[in-house]
Amino acid sequence: MTPRTRYSLRNLLAAARRGHADWAPAWREAEPKAAYDIVIVGGGGHGLATAYYLAKNHGITNVAVVEAGWIGGGNTGRNTTIVRSNYLYPESARLYDFSLKLYEGLSHELNYNIMLSPRGVVTLAHSRHDLDAQSRWANAMRCNGIDAELLDLPALQALEPRLNCGRDARFPILGGFVQRRAGPARHDAVAWGYARAASALGVEIVQNCPVTGFLTQGGRVVGVQTPLGPIRAEQVALAVAGHSSVLARKAGVELPVTSYALQAMVSEPVKPVLNTVTLSPALGTYWSQSDKGEVVIGGALDHFPSYAQRGSFDVMQQVLAATAEMFPTLGRLRLLRQWAGIVDVVADSSPIIGPTPVPGLAINCGWGTGGFKAIPVGGWTLAHWLATGRHHALAEPFQLARFHTGRLIDEAAAAGIAH
Numbered sequence: 089m090t091p092r093t094r095y096s097l098r099n100l101l102a103a104a105r106r107g108h109a110d111w112a113p114a115w116r117e118a119e120p121k122a123a124y125d126i127v128i129v130g131g132g133g134h135g136l137a138t139a140y141y142l143a144k145n146h147g148i149t150n151v152a153v154v155e156a157g158w159i160g161g162g163n164t165g166r167n168t169t170i171v172r173s174n175y176l177y178p179e180s181a182r183l184y185d186f187s188l189k190l191y192e193g194l195s196h197e198l199n200y201n202i203m204l205s206p207r208g209v210v211t212l213a214h215s216r217h218d219l220d221a222q223s224r225w226a227n228a229m230r231c232n233g234i235d236a237e238l239l240d241l242p243a244l245q246a247l248e249p250r251l252n253c254g255r256d257a258r259f260p261i262l263g264g265f266v267q268r269r270a271g272p273a274r275h276d277a278v279a280w281g282y283a284r285a286a287s288a289l290g291v292e293i294v295q296n297c298p299v300t301g302f303l304t305q306g307g308r309v310v311g312v313q314t315p316l317g318p319i320r321a322e323q324v325a326l327a328v329a330g331h332s333s334v335l336a337r338k339a340g341v342e343l344p345v346t347s348y349a350l351q352a353m354v355s356e357p358v359k360p361v362l363n364t365v366t367l368s369p370a371l372g373t374y375w376s377q378s379d380k381g382e383v384v385i386g387g388a389l390d391h392f393p394s395y396a397q398r399g400s401f402d403v404m405q406q407v408l409a410a411t412a413e414m415f416p417t418l419g420r421l422r423l424l425r426q427w428a429g430i431v432d433v434v435a436d437s438s439p440i441i442g443p444t445p446v447p448g449l450a451i452n453c454g455w456g457t458g459g460f461k462a463i464p465v466g467g468w469t470l471a472h473w474l475a476t477g478r479h480h481a482l483a484e485p486f487q488l489a490r491f492h493t494g495r496l497i498d499e500a501a502a503a504g505i506a507h
């Protein structure tokens with residue numbers, strides 16, 4: 089044993105005895121002040137990223153993020169971490185690819201390893217119709233300057249050798265396509281990285297503080313009500329995902345959002361068995377392997393609206409049956425955990441970013457099953473609106489007003505897991 093390793097072992101022992109007692113907190117835990125320039129409701133990725141970019145891009149630091157539970161405890165810490173920009177329409181392609189580019193530099197930007205792993209996201213085709221739709225989809229991506237490669241069966245099998253590509257499979261595969269720049273990232277790290285960086289710039293993070301209502305004056309929102317008392321603000325921004333419609337209604341805003349449970353599960357950890365993230369939109373199921381070795385298996389939305397954060401048994405059963413058919417080797421694994429999050433679904437499967445009809449109240453919601461990948465761009469563009477009172481060009485098409493003008497951007501087909 090070298091002197092150096094002896095020294096580190098001594099340090100390790102001392103650290104084990106001390107526990108976490110003298111660790112510096114990554115962000116300051118604040119008691120709310122009476123007033124801020126901006127209060128952001130919801131300490132998920134979108135709320136925290138909004139706070140960070142307000143401070144970083146616009147120099148606005150008199151900001152509080154007010155979170156009902158713990159930061160990242162909502163969908164941001166419950167998702168299956170797929171980051172991709174393989175959308176169909178130019179508006180979405182621009183939005184999600186900007187986000188992917190921010191993700192590509194995020195570990196460096198935040199000085200926090202978010203473990204982005206561009207291992208490729210594969211979408212499977214099970215029919216002639218799927219193949220035609222995917223050719224159009226991949227070609228649209230390339231026209232929008234985003235990488236996409238169509239895959240025939242041998243290419244697919246080479247990429248993912250354990251995938252059941254047999255002719256006699258219950259769900260035969262005809263081909264697919266891959267976005268190679270896409271892949272998973274560590275979800276908690278995204279929340280913690282933004283929280284730490286925002287806090288370092290002066291943003292206050294208040295946890296265990298549910299917003300229960302709004303302060304209004306002359307028809308304008310001028311703050312929020314909480315169990316810790318009222319907090320005044322020149323502007324309030326909501327980033328509460330599945331709770332958006334409930335909370336917005338308290339300010340008199342009706343949102344075209346329906347909330348559903350979306351579930352996922354992980355197996356016991358095993359050595360590397362999956363190379364990519366693979367989705368079968370037709371089966372409503374997808375698979376990847378975490379860096380710890382757990383096989384991550386996700387399913388489609390529950391069939392009915394709900395705020396019960398657990399996910400129903402019939403979806404789980406269907407997902408596991410599809411898993412055993414598509415990856416027969418995975419059929420022998422034991423499940424370790426199953427969980428769900430409440431996601432905010434909008435009719436055209438696209439987000440809502442910007443003002444509401446009530447002055448002083450802005451919103452970021454409607455990401456449904458797919459907003460983890462959009463955390464950087466959601467934060468960037470909402471911060472732009474709050475700081476300047478103007479839409480960021482990327483967010484302009486995604487206003488709430490589109491439900492009046494009818495200019496919907498229907499991304500249901502590219503939503504990965506439909507929402």
Ligand code: FAD
Nearest residue numbers: 130132133134156162163164167168170299429459460461
């Ligand atoms: P959240 O992270 O949910 O944060 C909202 C916060 O608001 C919560 O912390 C909540 O406690 C808080 N809040 C609610 N009400 C109040 C209140 N009254 N006062 C104060 N705070 C409040 N997306 C992808 O891109 N890729 C994926 O692979 C993917 N997989 C998914 C798998 C599952 C199982 C689930 C559930 C979702 C998945 N998503 C995925 C979707 C993604 O997780 C969400 O779109 C994204 O995390 C939304 O982030 P957010 O910050 O808006 O919401």
Ligand code: PYC
Nearest residue numbers: 170386457458504505
């Ligand atoms: O947005 O890629 C996605 C996704 C897949 C499963 C759930 N969300």
